């Protein structure tokens with residue numbers, strides 16, 4: 568029996584198109600309240616996974632359960648509490664955004680207030696939603712309306728395939744705020760694929776990275792970015808003597824990087840003793856900053872074909 572806490576459970580998912588394998592043996596569990604980021608380079612298999620999860624295409628192998636219901640055999644129950652934006656939704660071009668959403672709302676036995684809430688949430692300008700036909704919408708407005716549709720009626724699981732595509736910074740912020748609010752206030756669970764790594768880092772609590780159809784790693788964002796060995800930036804005087812002192816203390820990699828600053832590689836648990844050693848020996852330490860890798864560093868490291876670290880690292 569599936570764990571009650573798991574909202575979306577993907578097991579052994581494989582999807583082949585002819586001879587090509589788009590997704591291979593994927594296991595994934597999205598738990599209640601997760602804002603789960605789904606990452607991977609172009610062609611990694613994210614959209615294919617999402618399509619399989621929503622029953623839009625049939626997996627070659629494996630199974631998907633949503634809220635305990637098997638998508639293949641109990642489709643209606645599985646999909647009943649799911650909102651999704653995957654492909655372009657089929658909106659009528661000659662109706663306004665609001666009229667389009669009202670049509671969908673009626674099909675789902677929802678009132679017009681649900682439509683208002685959804686439009687309001689994505690900040691799709693009221694005037695645009697009222698007066699303009701969908702056919703005249705800009706790309707970003709279409710995307711916003713698609714997100715509003717996915718959120719209509721506050722579903723328990725919302726699956727968004729690259730929701731930020733084509734959105735301007737203000738719209739991106741509105742969507743990010745909305746996702747966080749729905750997760751916090753309603754316990755809505757999200758699976759969001761994205762190429763905006765900074766966005767994922769700030770919005771998601773868990774991530775999975777897919778590469779060439781296979782899961783590279785998944786886990787808690789904070790934990791993934793909390794490596795056991797860290798690069799530490801230390802501003803200390805006098806510098807050369809301090810470097811000698813660090814090397815003598817077993818911090819072999821201590822190297823001067825700029826005036827007054829040394830970089831050291833150290834285990835996270837050794838940072839306190841590193842500091843203590845310097846201070847006890849009479850050095851003046853004015854800065855000691857572990858350089859936390861960004862999700863972008865992490866992503867590039869894990870998905871590069873050659874596996875070599877990237878020289879243009881964005882560590883901060």
Ligand SMILES: Nc1ncnc2c1ncn2[C@@H]1O[C@H](COP(=O)(O)OP(=O)(O)OP(=O)(O)O)[C@@H](O)[C@H]1O
Pocket residue numbers: 584587588589607608609610611612613614615616
């Ligand atoms: N209908 C299809 N027929 C044949 N091959 C397909 C089909 N859909 C996807 N693929 C292939 O499966 C692989 C994974 O594609 P998918 O769209 O899932 O990747 P993605 O991670 O969503 O990429 P992107 O970031 O570019 O959106 C690609 O090699 C793609 O060409």
Ligand SMILES: [Mg+2]
Pocket residue numbers: 613614615728
């Ligand atoms: Mg895709």
